[in-house]
Amino acid sequence: xxxxxxxxxxxxxxxxxxxxxxxxxxxxxxxxxxxxxxxxxxxxxxxxxxxxxxxxxxxxxxxxxxxxxxxxxxxxxxxxxxxxxxxxxxxxxxxxxxxxxxxxxxxxxxxx
Amino acid sequence: xxxxxxxxxxxxxxxxxxxxxxxxxxxxxxxxxxxxxxxxxxxxxxxxxxxxxxxxxxxxxxxxxxxxxxxxxxxxxxxxxxxxxxxxxxxxxxxxxxxxxxxxxxxxxxxx
Amino acid sequence: xxxxxxxxxxxxxxxxxxxxxxxxxxxxxxxxxxxxxxxxxxxxxxxxxxxxxxxxxxxxxxxxxxxxxxxxxxxxxxxxxxxxxxxxxxxxxxxxxxxxxxxxxxxxxxxx
Numbered sequence: 001x002x003x004x005x006x007x008x009x010x011x012x013x014x015x016x017x018x019x020x021x022x023x024x025x026x027x028x029x030x031x032x033x034x035x036x037x038x039x040x041x042x043x044x045x046x047x048x049x050x051x052x053x054x055x056x057x058x059x060x061x062x063x064x065x066x067x068x069x070x071x072x073x074x075x076x077x078x079x080x081x082x083x084x085x086x087x088x089x090x091x092x093x094x095x096x097x098x099x100x101x102x103x104x105x106x107x108x109x110x111x112x
Numbered sequence: 113x114x115x116x117x118x119x120x121x122x123x124x125x126x127x128x129x130x131x132x133x134x135x136x137x138x139x140x141x142x143x144x145x146x147x148x149x150x151x152x153x154x155x156x157x158x159x160x161x162x163x164x165x166x167x168x169x170x171x172x173x174x175x176x177x178x179x180x181x182x183x184x185x186x187x188x189x190x191x192x193x194x195x196x197x198x199x200x201x202x203x204x205x206x207x208x209x210x211x212x213x214x215x216x217x218x219x220x221x222x223x224x
Numbered sequence: 225x226x227x228x229x230x231x232x233x234x235x236x237x238x239x240x241x242x243x244x245x246x247x248x249x250x251x252x253x254x255x256x257x258x259x260x261x262x263x264x265x266x267x268x269x270x271x272x273x274x275x276x277x278x279x280x281x282x283x284x285x286x287x288x289x290x291x292x293x294x295x296x297x298x299x300x301x302x303x304x305x306x307x308x309x310x311x312x313x314x315x316x317x318x319x320x321x322x323x324x325x326x327x328x329x330x331x332x333x334x335x336x
Contacts, residue, residue, distance in 0.1 A: 001324050021320050024297050031321040094133075095133065096137035100220040103220035109222075110230065110323055111335045112335075120336045154245070206252045206254075207336075208245050209254055212332040
């Protein structure tokens with residue numbers, strides 16, 4: 001199965017909850033997950049940036065095979081370049097279009 | 113494609129984020145959107161009311177073809193009438209039933 | 225139709241909003257609901273525990289036929305046992321896997 005998480009919160013504790021839930025899903029042996037993606041936009045982009053809160057967790061989850069996708073509109077608005085993102089994070093034209101496409105492809109949507 | 117946004121927050125900054133993300137999706141040239149709807153309920157109803165915070169943005173997005181739907185339960189609870197809503201906003205029996213119907217019709221769901 | 229609610233917030237007013245919206249959906253005569261489920265995890269678990277805020281509302285909604293599912297990861301993290309849950313609440317291996325399965329089974333997803 002496939003699941004996309006939507007990360008928009010600027011609250012560090014909330015961000016930690018979202019990342020922990022994604023990790024728990026990845027480790028849950030009762031379900032066979034083909035793909036897990038985290039789509040971040042607005043204030044939720046920070047963990048995907050180098051030196052951002054929880055960026056170490058993002059690196060670890062990327063190594064576990066979870067995909068991270070950063071909204072280009074948000075990058076533009078915050079004057080961030082691709083080089084500011086943790087290595088392995090992809091950019092997408094917009095968070096909303098990517099989450100629309102993923103759901104159309106059969107992904108479940110979770111916004112903890 | 114089709115996408116429904118769920119707007120329930122009473123926080124004006126959060127409301128602005130939801131409306132901005134809907135507008136960005138409407139303007140994203142990498143995806144062909146047939147329908148975008150914003151379903152508002154609970155404290156998220158304010159931007160859909162005349163004189164509400166961000167009601168000018170709602171008018172502008174309505175003109176761009178984005179649909180806005182107000183939950184009748186919320187209107188009853190807040191003693192609001194249809195005449196209190198920005199012109200062009202529809203009412204629906206309940207926010208939850210409308211979002212269930214829309215997803216059943218193939219809409220993606222986004223709750224930024 | 226079928227709808228799953230995602231309850232993760234520790235804010236008691238927000239929890240009340242989620243439960244009220246689930247109840248309104250159950251009472252909405254414009255839609256035929258076959259199943260309504262509330263999946264709780266993280267700080268959203270409290271209303272499902274004996275003596276928790278809004279646990280009386282959970283008992284009442286269970287009697288109305290709404291299912292409540294508690295995330296086992298959250299129970300472990302908070303040192304809660306099944307006996308701490310309101311009678312009738314089910315446990316699931318993880319909130320995210322259950323919501324993935326439910327959406328795969330055709331449930332709409334709502335995170336008010």
